[in-house]
Amino acid sequence: MPSFESNQLSGADLDEWVNHGLITSDQAAAIRRHLAEHGAVAGRGGSAPRRGGLNLLTIAAYFGAFLLVLAYTLYVGLQWEQLSYLVRAVIAAVTIAVFCMAGELLRRNQYITAGNLLIFAGVGVVPLLVHTLFGAAQIWPEEPAYGEFYRRVVLPQWIAMELAGIAAALVAVWVTRFPLITLHIAVWTWFLSMDLARWAFGSTGWMWDDRERLVGAVAGVAMLGAGVVLQWRTVRDYSLWLYLAGHVALLINLGTLALDRGQDIYGLTFLAIHVGFVAASVWLQRRIVLVFGALGCFIYVTYLALSVFEGALGFVVAVGVIGLLLLLGTVAYQRFGGGTLAARHVKQ
Numbered sequence: 254m255p256s257f258e259s260n261q262l263s264g265a266d267l268d269e270w271v272n273h274g275l276i277t278s279d280q281a282a283a284i285r286r287h288l289a290e291h292g293a294v295a296g297r298g299g300s301a302p303r304r305g306g307l308n309l310l311t312i313a314a315y316f317g318a319f320l321l322v323l324a325y326t327l328y329v330g331l332q333w334e335q336l337s338y339l340v341r342a343v344i345a346a347v348t349i350a351v352f353c354m355a356g357e358l359l360r361r362n363q364y365i366t367a368g369n370l371l372i373f374a375g376v377g378v379v380p381l382l383v384h385t386l387f388g389a390a391q392i393w394p395e396e397p398a399y400g401e402f403y404r405r406v407v408l409p410q411w412i413a414m415e416l417a418g419i420a421a422a423l424v425a426v427w428v429t430r431f432p433l434i435t436l437h438i439a440v441w442t443w444f445l446s447m448d449l450a451r452w453a454f455g456s457t458g459w460m461w462d463d464r465e466r467l468v469g470a471v472a473g474v475a476m477l478g479a480g481v482v483l484q485w486r487t488v489r490d491y492s493l494w495l496y497l498a499g500h501v502a503l504l505i506n507l508g509t510l511a512l513d514r515g516q517d518i519y520g521l522t523f524l525a526i527h528v529g530f531v532a533a534s535v536w537l538q539r540r541i542v543l544v545f546g547a548l549g550c551f552i553y554v555t556y557l558a559l560s561v562f563e564g565a566l567g568f569v570v571a572v573g574v575i576g577l578l579l580l581l582g583t584v585a586y587q588r589f590g591g592g593t594l595a596a597r598h599v600k601q
Contacts, residue, residue, distance in 0.1 A: 285363070311366065315433075318370035321352075322377040333381075334398050338389035345382035349375045353425075360429070369431035376437055379421040380414040387413065408448060415445040432491045439476050439498030446472035466506040473502030484537065493541065500530075500545035508549065512556055524553045 267281040276284075325348060333341060352375030359368030384399050387410075397408060422437040450468040476499030480492035503526070511523035530546025 314367055314370050318374050321371075321374035325374070325378045325381060338385060341385040342382065342389060345378055345385055349378050349382060351375075352378070356429075369429050369433070372425055372429055373431065373434050373437070376418070376422050376425045376434060380418045380441075383414045383417045408451075411448050412445065412452065415441045415448065419445070426491070430489055432489055432493060435491050436494040436498065439495050442476065443469065443472050443498065443502050463510060466510050469506035470503055470510070473499045473504075473506065475499070476502065481537065484539070492539075496539065496541050496545075500541070504545065504549060504552075508552060511553060520553065520556075523549065527553070 267276070267284060270276045271278050271281050325345075336344075352371045356368040356371030356375065359365075359371065361368075380402065381399060384402070397410065401408070402411060402414065418441045419438055422434050422441070425431070426434045426438075446468050447465065450465055454464065476495045480495035480499060483495065484490075484492040507519070507523050507526070511520040513519075527546045527549030530542050531550065532546075534540070534543035534546060
């Protein structure tokens with residue numbers, strides 16, 4: 254998408270082109286829709302396009318959407334079980350229908366972000382509807398409360414809910430091309446990995462031992478891999494939320510393994526992976542990869558300083574010297590090798 258900061262295109266320009274026969278009215282409408290979907294709206298008359306970005310309206314819209322999801326996924330468990338199955342099913346189904354229909358209506362009227370966020374909220378209610386329908390059909394001998402889905406996420410019964418949620422999110426992404434919906438896919442995939450592991454291993458509960466944490470770490474790596482593929486194969490940024498969820502899953506699962514085991518292979522693997530993230534951030538050109546890579550390195554180095562070397566002055570000095578050398582190395586590279594990096598970026 255080209256920048257509109259220097260040469261702005263307004264709705265008046267499109268109207269003038271239509272009047273002069275340069276484009277048709279249908280083409281003008283198609284251009285307006287395209288600009289709206291990419292964050293630059295060319296309205297009718299003299300209104301200038303507005304770049305999509307972080308502003309108070311965007312923050313309010315996203316915050317409202319996340320509050321809707323929280324209300325229907327986390328907090329609904331407080332009073333949900335007191336309602337009859339019929340009432341629960343109606344509420345969940347109507348919520349999904351209203352949110353998705355209203356979201357599509359807003360999208361068609363050029364309120365793209367608000368409409369996409371409403372659809373995002375509607376997709377988040379899908380597991381609730383599946384839970385209610387299964388409970389009404391008495392498919393589960395002992396129906397767990399829906400609030401347990403997020404507080405105690407490891408039950409084989411949840412697998413159907415997670416698969417239904419992932420399927421609904423995939424359809425929504427296909428229809429809306431809205432990257433935030435991939436966050437639903439990432440979170441439910443993480444839950445699914447834990448539930449499948451318990452089901453496959455016949456565990457009576459999630460003990461958070463080495464096996465379960467390895468499963469969570471593998472799920473995190475899979476999300477990161479999917480993010481890399483999507484970054485290079487798609488125009489829209491579908492990778493951001495997969496990167497975020499994947500890094501969190503890997504940091505929590507492999508990080509606890511590394512800190513529990515200390516200096517064994519898990520700790521070295523954890524450190525090597527996050528050093529690799531720092532290096533890969535240059536190739537991927539993603540700050541989120543750099544941030545989590547650096548965070549993982551800092552966590553493990555801090556652990557070594559406090560727990561393994563017990564604050565030994567020599568280790569602290571060595572870490573400081575390494576940090577200073579890295580900083581001075583960046584200055585030297587900018588001074589003597591910056592042209593190479595700039596030429597690489599130009600070629601890309």
